[in-house]
Structures are given as C-alpha cells and as structure tokens.
Amino acid sequence: MNKSASLSLDEQKVELPVKEGTLGFDVVEVTSLSKLDVFTFDPGFMSTAACESKITYIDGEKGVLLHRGYLIKELCEHSNFLEVAFLLLYGELPTKAQAKQFNTDINLHTMVHEQLRYFFNGFRADAHPMAIMVGVVGALSAFYYDSLDITNPEHRRISAIRLIAKMPTIAAMCYKYSIGQPFMYPNNDLSYAENFLHMMFSTPCEAMKINPILIRAMDQIFIIHADHEQNASTSTVRMAGSTGANPFVCISAGIAALWGPAHGGANEAALNMLKQIGTVDRIPEFIARAKDPNDSFRLMGFGHRVYKNYDPRAKVMQQTCHEVLAVTGKGDSPLFKVAVELERIALNDEYFIQRKLYPNVDFYSGITLSALGIPSSMFTVVFALARTSGWISQWSEMVSVPNYKIARPRQLYTGATERDFVPMAERE
Numbered sequence: 029m030n031k032s033a034s035l036s037l038d039e040q041k042v043e044l045p046v047k048e049g050t051l052g053f054d055v056v057e058v059t060s061l062s063k064l065d066v067f068t069f070d071p072g073f074m075s076t077a078a079c080e081s082k083i084t085y086i087d088g089e090k091g092v093l094l095h096r097g098y099l100i101k102e103l104c105e106h107s108n109f110l111e112v113a114f115l116l117l118y119g120e121l122p123t124k125a126q127a128k129q130f131n132t133d134i135n136l137h138t139m140v141h142e143q144l145r146y147f148f149n150g151f152r153a154d155a156h157p158m159a160i161m162v163g164v165v166g167a168l169s170a171f172y173y174d175s176l177d178i179t180n181p182e183h184r185r186i187s188a189i190r191l192i193a194k195m196p197t198i199a200a201m202c203y204k205y206s207i208g209q210p211f212m213y214p215n216n217d218l219s220y221a222e223n224f225l226h227m228m229f230s231t232p233c234e235a236m237k238i239n240p241i242l243i244r245a246m247d248q249i250f251i252i253h254a255d256h257e258q259n260a261s262t263s264t265v266r267m268a269g270s271t272g273a274n275p276f277v278c279i280s281a282g283i284a285a286l287w288g289p290a291h292g293g294a295n296e297a298a299l300n301m302l303k304q305i306g307t308v309d310r311i312p313e314f315i316a317r318a319k320d321p322n323d324s325f326r327l328m329g330f331g332h333r334v335y336k337n338y339d340p341r342a343k344v345m346q347q348t349c350h351e352v353l354a355v356t357g358k359g360d361s362p363l364f365k366v367a368v369e370l371e372r373i374a375l376n377d378e379y380f381i382q383r384k385l386y387p388n389v390d391f392y393s394g395i396t397l398s399a400l401g402i403p404s405s406m407f408t409v410v411f412a413l414a415r416t417s418g419w420i421s422q423w424s425e426m427v428s429v430p431n432y433k434i435a436r437p438r439q440l441y442t443g444a445t446e447r448d449f450v451p452m453a454e455r456e
C-alpha cells in the first residue's frame with residue numbers, strides 16, 4: 029500500500045507521497061509542494077534527502093556504516109582499498125579475475141602527463157597541498173579530451189580509473205614539491221598503498237623499505253575514508269555533476285569542500301588541537317572551552333551530523349593507531365596519551381553525553397598519519413585521495429541515470445521589496 033503524508037496550509041491540503049528505502053528513514057517527496065506556493069526550508073539539510081543512492085548507508089543512532097551492504101569493520105578486516113573502490117563503483121565485491129583486471133587498469137594509469145609537472149612550479153614551496161590538489165586535479169580535464177562525454181559509459185569508466193589511479197601520484201607530488209625533493213614515479217610492482225608510500229618517501233637515490241604493518245595501516249586508512257553517504261564534499265561533487273560538468277572538475281570541487289575544518293580538514297585541526305593541549309593536565313581547560321557557548325573552540329575530531337554514537341571508523345582508526353605507534357616506536361607518544369585521556373573525559377562529561385558527541389574518523393587519524401611520517405598539511409590530501417573512490421562512484425551513480433535534474437535549490441527571500449533607483453546626487 030502506497031504511504032503518503034498530508035499537508036494542510038490555510039484552506040489548501042496536499043497529499044505528499046512517502047517513499048520507502050531498503051534501510052533507514054522513509055522520505056516525504058515534496059516536489060509537488062510548490063503547487064501550494066510554498067517551499068520547504070532546511071538550511072544545512074538537517075532533515076532533507078537530496079538524492080536516492082545504493083552505495084553507502086549510515087545508521088547514526090547505532091553507529092553502523094555499510095558500503096553496498098558490507099560492514100566497514102568487515103571490509104577493513106578482510107578486504108583492501110582497491111577492492112572497496114571496485115565495490116563502491118560497481119556494487120559487488122570483485123571476483124578474482126575482476127580484481128586482477130581492475131588492478132591492471134589502475135596500474136596502467138598511475139602516471140600523470142609529464143606536462144602536469146609544470147603546474148607545481150607556479151606554486152610557492154609553502155603552498156598548502158590542498159590548494160595544489162584543487163588546481164592540479166581540476167587541470168586534468170585539460171589532458172583528457174578523449175573521455176569527457178559523460179553520457180558515454182566508457183568515458184565514465186576510464187575517467188573513474190584515471191582519477192583513482194592518479195590521486196596517489198598527484199598527492200605524493202604535492203608532498204615532494206613542498207620539501208624540495210624530486211617527484212617519484214609510481215612503481216606498478218607495488219600495491220596501491222605501498223606505491224603511495226613509495227612515492228612519498230623514496231628518493232631516486234634510495235627506495236624506502238616499508239614495514240608491511242605500515243602498508244596495511246595505510247590501506248586501512250584509505251578504506252575508512254572511501255565514502256560516507258551525502259556528506260558536504262560528496263554533495264558538492266553531485267551538485268557540480270548535475271550541471272554536466274566533467275568528472276575531473278567535479279572531483280576538484282569535492283576537494284575544495286573537503287578542505288574545511290568542519291569536514292575533512294578536521295584531521296589536521298584535531299592534531300593541531302592535541303598539540304595545543306600538549307599534556308593531560310591541560311585537558312580540563314580545553315573541555316571547558318569546548319562547552320563555553322561564548323567560545324568558538326570545538327573539540328576537533330568530535331561530533332558528527334549523522335553519528336549520534338561512536339563512529340565505527342574511529343574504532344578501526346584507534347586500533348590502527350595503536351599498531352602504527354607500536355611499530356614506529358612511538359607507543360608512548362604524549363599526543364596519543366592526551367587523545368586517549370581526552371576521549372575518556374569527554375565521553376563521561378554530561379555536555380558531550382547529552383549532545384551525543386563521540387570521536388569521529390578524524391580524531392585518531394591525525395596521530396596515525398603523523399606516526400607514518402606524513403605531515404599534518406597532507407592529512408586532508410590523504411582523505412581526498414581515498415574519498416575520490418566514493419566521490420566518483422556517487423557521481424557515476426547520478427549521471428548514469430538518464431534525465432537527472434540540475435540541482436537548483438530555492439530560498440526564503442527576506443531582502444528589500446521593489447523600490448525606485450536613487451541617483452547619486454540624491455544619496456546621503
């Protein structure tokens with residue numbers, strides 16, 4: 029039986045269809061609401077579903093994250109990032125043959141056009157790597173005129189492969205440029221995560237020997253950052269894609285949105301916060317500031333629009349953090365001690381309990397990335413690298429459906445009503 033919601037406004041009444049998903053909340057379809065000459069009003073989209081999707085599902089109350097129905101914990105324990113990227117893109121875990129082919133496809137596209145290297149010279153050495161990423165990834169659209177027809181499934185497929193394959197290479201180039209070392213070419217004999225660490229830390233004089241536990245940790249970090257429903261940056265990618273813009277600039281728009289400290293920039297901000305706190309005895313001072321409505325300070329790495337329980341990714345991240353600190357001999361890291369104690373105090377404080385504020389994916393990722401030798405300015409770059417698999421999957425899901433609509437929200441107008449122009453001579 030089709031469910032519907034009734035809305036009465038003055039003497040008018042309209043029946044709004046209710047659509048049910050396989051999991052989660054039903055949605056009230058309000059498309060016909062404009063017949064009543066009214067719009068819905070929901071700044072920040074607190075209660076608004078902007079699209080239908082089959083890729084990722086989050087149960088915020090239970091702290092559950094599913095990618096195409098698979099628990100994030102299961103994927104972290106049993107899968108690897110390229111398998112998860114395949115799953116996000118195509119909806120199923122790859123067979124052995126499909127995984128082999130996907131790895132080969134990715135490996136054939138890990139290099140960037142040699143002329144792309146010249147883009148870096150336009151940036152100062154102290155340019156934030158995210159500023160470079162926004163520019164260089166968007167510029168990829170100037171190199172692939174052979175595959176910019178988004179109505180062509182093969183163009184969509186090769187663009188997804190190119191973006192997933194080249195993000196580690198471009199990310200590592202950002203780091204090498206910032207420290208004045210030569211760019212490292214990808215080595216396709218290595219796994220995706222190992223190749224990234226190789227391009228980050230090897231030099232032409234010496235290939236970096238990387239502990240397999242650290243390679244696995246890097247791959248886990250990529251998996252837990254891969255996709256997360258319609259977050260701000262994914263919604264940005266979808267909005268840009270709804271105009272028919274090419275996938276490279278849509279991903280560049282997503283990178284720009286991710287940079288904000290309320291979103292993907294929180295991992296860099298969280299580590300800077302832990303450094304600012306410095307020692308366990310200073311934690312109460314910062315907890316007090318986070319609770320003070322007159323102080324804009326927030327505990328970075330805490331809270332989430334959807335999770336009102338522990339972010340399941342933070343649990344994986346905490347475990348990975350332990351492993352990396354142990355292998356790198358930083359187990360007694362004062363920052364980790366501050367993080368664990370800060371989490372313990374916050375989770376027992378009424379302010380955080382009442383607001384259901386728990387650590388999110390960014391709380392432990394900064395310490396882990398730092399222990400891997402990755403500078404804090406590169407943390408959100410790593411996030412963008414991994415999230416490209418989710419962004420391009422969400423973009424592809426949207427543009428693969430014929431006659432999708434351009435995203436064009438309306439507004440509540442509270443500005444001036446019509447008035448006559450005032451000549452300069454009559455203005456005070």
Ligand code: SDX
Binds near residue numbers: 289328330331333
């Ligand atoms: C990511 O959307 C996603 O899925 C994002 C992400 C992904 O994978 O794509 O999960 C990645 O962005 C994780 C979030 C990273 N951001 C941070 O860690 C920054 C710190 N967190 C906050 O700024 C905040 O929690 C948000 C932005 C994450 C969520 O903000 P909301 O949903 O708009 O909630 P809110 O700001 O309305 O806060 C509700 C209350 C407020 O207090 P009151 O007005 O009720 O008194 O909780 C308080 C806030 O002041 N609050 C915090 C807090 N977060 C919320 N107080 C102290 N410290 C915090 N971190």
